[in-house]
Amino acid sequence: MQDLIEKLSDGMTFLIxxxxxxxxxxxxxLVKKISKNKRILFISLNKSxxxxxxxxxxxxxxxxxxxxxxxxxxxxxxxxKRKNCTFVTAPRALTEISIEIxxxxxxxxxxxxxxxxxxxxxxxxxxxxxxLSRFLMTMVNKSQKNNVKAxxxxxxxxxxxxxxxxxxxxxxxxxxxx
Numbered sequence: 001m002q003d004l005i006e007k008l009s010d011g012m013t014f015l016i017x018x019x020x021x022x023x024x025x026x027x028x029x030l031v032k033k034i035s036k037n038k039r040i041l042f043i044s045l046n047k048s049x050x051x052x053x054x055x056x057x058x059x060x061x062x063x064x065x066x067x068x069x070x071x072x073x074x075x076x077x078x079x080x081k082r083k084n085c086t087f088v089t090a091p092r093a094l095t096e097i098s099i100e101i102x103x104x105x106x107x108x109x110x111x112x113x114x115x116x117x118x119x120x121x122x123x124x125x126x127x128x129x130x131x132l133s134r135f136l137m138t139m140v141n142k143s144q145k146n147n148v149k150a151x152x153x154x155x156x157x158x159x160x161x162x163x164x165x166x167x168x169x170x171x172x173x174x175x176x177x178x
Contacts, residue, residue, distance in 0.1 A: 008040075008149060010165040011160075012143060012147075012148075012150065012172060013140050013143060013144070013149070013150045013152075013170070013171040013172045013173070014149070014150065014151045014152065014171055014172065014173050014174070014175060015118075015152045015153075015154065015164075015167050015168055015171045015173075015174045015175070016030075016151060016152070016153050016154070016157055016174075016175045016177060017154055017155070017156040017158075017164070017174065017175070017177070018153065018154075018155065018156060018176075018177040019155075019156050019157075019177065019178050020155055020156075020157065022119070022177050022178065023153075023155060024055075025167070026153070026177050027114075027116060027153065028055065028056070028059045028061075030151065031056050031061045031066065031114070032056070032059050032061045032110050034111075035039065035056075035061045035063075035065040035066055036062055036065075037065075037127055038056055038065065038111035038112055039065045039066075039067070039108060039109065039110040039111050039112070040065060040066045040067070040110055040111070040112045040113075040114055041067050041100065041101070041104050041105065041108060041110040041112070041113045041114070041148070041155060041176060042068050042069070042113075042114045042116070043065070043068075043069045043113065043114065043115045043116065044069070044070055044071060044072065044116050045071045045072060045091040045096065045099075045116065045117060045120040045121065046091070046116065046117060046120045047072065047116070048070055048072055048073045049068040049073065049079075049082065049084075049085040049087075050073070051128070052068060052070075053068075061163075061165075063084070066084065066106075067084055067085070067086075067104055067108040067110065067167055068084060068085040068086070069084070069086050069087075069088060069092060069097065069100050069101060069104060069167065070087050070088070071087075071088045071089075071091045071093065071097060072091065072173070073087055074087045074089050074090065075089070075090050075091075080088065086100045086103070086104060088100055091120055091121065091124070092121075092124045094132070094135040095133055095156065097135075098135065098138055098139070098142075101113070101139065101142060102142065105142060105146045105148065110148055110176055111148065111149065112148065112149045112150075112151060113139075113142075113143050113148050113149070113150045113151070114151045114153065115139065115150065115151065115152045115153065116151045116153045117152075117154055117155070118152050118153065118154040118156065118158070118163055118164060118167055119153075119154045119155045119158045119164075120138045121163060122158055122161045122163055122164070125161065125162065125163055125173070132163050132166075133163070133166050136163070136166065136167055136170055137170060139152075141169055150171075152167055154167070156176060156177075156178070177178040
């Protein structure tokens with residue numbers, strides 16, 4: 001896994017395709033190692049900020065260096081404001097997510113942006129077909145403009161989907177973890 005961290009110095013935008021068996025371990029290792037001395041903007045479409053804080057804390061990540069954008073909590077409760085988290089209404093609210101990423105880039109000034117996960121967006125592929133590609137390109141452009149390394153995560157099993165194929169062409173480097 002140290003090899004993975006070293007590969008991140010080779011570019012600005014990455015797609016990490018991980019097997020379902022190693023997916024959680026991959027995220028936890030990335031966050032733990034990066035958060036030691038770098039700031040992370042973590043965009044989650046499938047886990048709440050509260051759950052991620054618990055997971056990352058148990059894994060000894062430096063939570064002071066992580067700011068969350070949570071796109072899932074608001075789908076089932078009205079969340080209370082948090083200092084280190086912004087809540088958006090739903091994973092498919094791409095414009096809202098994009099706006100909050102822009103705000104967080106300005107406010108938190110991260111070194112890395114981790115997007116978890118493109119696999120979740122595949123659920124909405126038919127609903128917002130053109131918007132997904134544009135959204136992904138916007139995220140890549142925002143990261144480059146702000147000199148922030150962007151890591152887009154997906155399940156290896158989803159690599160045949162249109163979104164993941166497009167992501168592979170947009171990012172600088174694709175890393176496969178079995």
